[in-house]
Amino acid sequence: HVQLVESGGGSAQAGGSLTLSCTASGPRNRRYCMGWFRQDPGKQRERVAAVHTLSDNTYYADSVKGRFTISTDYTKNTAYLKMNDLKPDDTAKYYCATAPGPYCLEPHRYNVWGQGTQVSVSS
Numbered sequence: 001h002v003q004l005v006e007s008g009g010g011s012a013q014a015g016g017s018l019t020l021s022c023t024a025s026g027p028r029n030r031r032y033c034m035g036w037f038r039q040d041p042g043k044q045r046e047r048v049a050a051v052h053t054l055s056d057n058t059y060y061a062d063s064v065k066g067r068f069t070i071s072t073d074y075t076k077n078t079a080y081l082k083m084n085d086l087k088p089d090d091t092a093k094y095y096c097a098t099a100p101g102p103y104c105l106e107p108h109r110y111n112v113w114g115q116g117t118q119v120s121v122s123s
Contacts, residue, residue, distance in 0.1 A: 002026040002112045004096050009117030012086050016121070020081040022096030022114055033104035034079045036070060038092035038119075048094070049081060050104040059104055063089070086121045093118050 008020040020036065035050035049070035050059045058070055069082040079096060094117055097110035 002098060004098065004112060004114035006094065006096050006114040006117040009094060009119045011120045011122065014087055014121055014123050016086050017082070017084045018086065018119060019083065020094055020096075020117060020119075022079045022081075024077045024079075024098070032101065033099040033109070034070075034072060035097050035099065035104065035107075035110055036079075036081045037095045037097060037107070037110075038090075039095070040092040043092075045107070046092075047105075047107055051079070052102060052104050057104070083119070086119075088121050088123045090119060091121050 003025045004022055006020060006022050008018060010018060012018050033050050033052050036048045037045055038048050039045040046061060048061050048064055049068055051070045051072055053072060060068060067085045072079045095114055097113045099109035099111065103109035
């Protein structure tokens with residue numbers, strides 16, 4: 001079965017940048033969504049960005065538009081989340097996940113999750 005492993009989290013100052021990586025292993029096809037989510041304790045999980053691996057259509061939460069970029073490298077079976085102009089509100093644990101088919105905007109469709117990587121942004 002598909003497994004996802006995130007890396008690249010850490011600490012940054014406001015205005016700084018971090019890039020998260022999510023490497024997938026196991027069988028899969030090209031018709032699926034790859035999403036990045038985040039959750040801070042006491043807050044609701046938020047879908048940050050998603051990409052459909054066949055169409056390359058991307059989707060972003062309003063809170064990160066213009067600052068975050070999702071991309072994929074199929075040769076490395078890896079998805080990335082480039083985060084620029086970080087803000088303290090971006091502090092959370094970030095998870096990557098996959099959903100079969102075209103349902104990139106439906107969080108409940110994501111059925112494979114990584115273990116998460118912590119991002120902390122100080123002011």
